[in-house]
Amino acid sequence: MAAILQFIFFIIGAILQLLIWAIIINAILSWLVAFDVINLRNRFVYNVARALEAITAPVMRPVQRIIPPLGGVDISPIIVILVLIGIKNILLPALYGALLGVVI
Numbered sequence: 001m002a003a004i005l006q007f008i009f010f011i012i013g014a015i016l017q018l019l020i021w022a023i024i025i026n027a028i029l030s031w032l033v034a035f036d037v038i039n040l041r042n043r044f045v046y047n048v049a050r051a052l053e054a055i056t057a058p059v060m061r062p063v064q065r066i067i068p069p070l071g072g073v074d075i076s077p078i079i080v081i082l083v084l085i086g087i088k089n090i091l092l093p094a095l096y097g098a099l100l101g102v103v104i
Contacts (some may be wrong), residue, residue, distance in 0.1 A: 024054040
């Protein structure tokens with residue numbers, strides 16, 4: 001049972017890490033579009049941007065509602081990334097230890 005629990009927490013940690021990378025890539029892509037390095041008329045770039053937006057929007061929108069852009073700079077990705085890292089590095093191991101103590 002401990003191996004199954006460890007595997008579940010590994011998957012949750014991997015999903016959180018992938019979400020962090022998706023937020024970083026989405027932010028970089030938005031900067032590249034804003035500075036006209038790449039444009040959304042390219043079908044591949046458009047599809048990548050829409051996919052990243054669909055992945056990151058459910059996590060980003062609540063924070064963006066609370067914290068508006070400050071002087072044109074959106075700091076919500078930084079806050080969301082810090083929260084996700086905190087969940088991954090602090091809460092998941094604590095929850096794993098607590099559940100492992102209950103199972104064993």
